[in-house]
Amino acid sequence: MSAEDLEKYETEMELSLYREYRDIVAQFSYVVETERRFYLANAVDVQVRDSGGEVYFEVRMSDAWVWDMYRPARFVKNVRVITFKDVNVEELDKPELRLPEDGPFGG
Numbered sequence: 001m002s003a004e005d006l007e008k009y010e011t012e013m014e015l016s017l018y019r020e021y022r023d024i025v026a027q028f029s030y031v032v033e034t035e036r037r038f039y040l041a042n043a044v045d046v047q048v049r050d051s052g053g054e055v056y057f058e059v060r061m062s063d064a065w066v067w068d069m070y071r072p073a074r075f076v077k078n079v080r081v082i083t084f085k086d087v088n089v090e091e092l093d094k095p096e097l098r099l100p101e102d103g104p105f106g107g
Contacts, residue, residue, distance in 0.1 A: 013069040020074070024065060029092055032059065035085035038067035044089050056084045 001009075021040075028040035041061035049056050059081040066074045081087075 010069070017067065017069045021065075021067065025092065028063075028065065030061075031088075031090045031092060032061060033088040034059065034081055034083045036083070037081075039079065040065040040067075041079070046087055046089060054084070056082060057087045058082055059087055
């Protein structure tokens with residue numbers, strides 16, 4: 001496989017992965033980013049650990065989707081990640097769950 005073919009394959013895989021992400025993101029509550037991967041999950045627990053003065057993060061996620069184009073099964077029940085780098089966890093906005101502002105419960 002030439003370098004050009006490999007680049008074309010990777011571009012196609014990234015586009016396919018983005019389309020999958022776009023179609024499923026509404027099913028999840030959190031976006032989790034580590035130095036190695038990007039995840040969508042419905043439950044996230046981040047624990048700061050200390051081992052002999054060296055600090056690391058233990059991240060446990062359940063009902064998760066893993067952003068990795070080389071991984072055939074991206075949906076996983078449970079994931080445990082150990083990382084020495086920062087972890088970013090963001091709660092996804094769920095606009096479909098908002099009450100209308102002009103309704104009886106709004107603003």
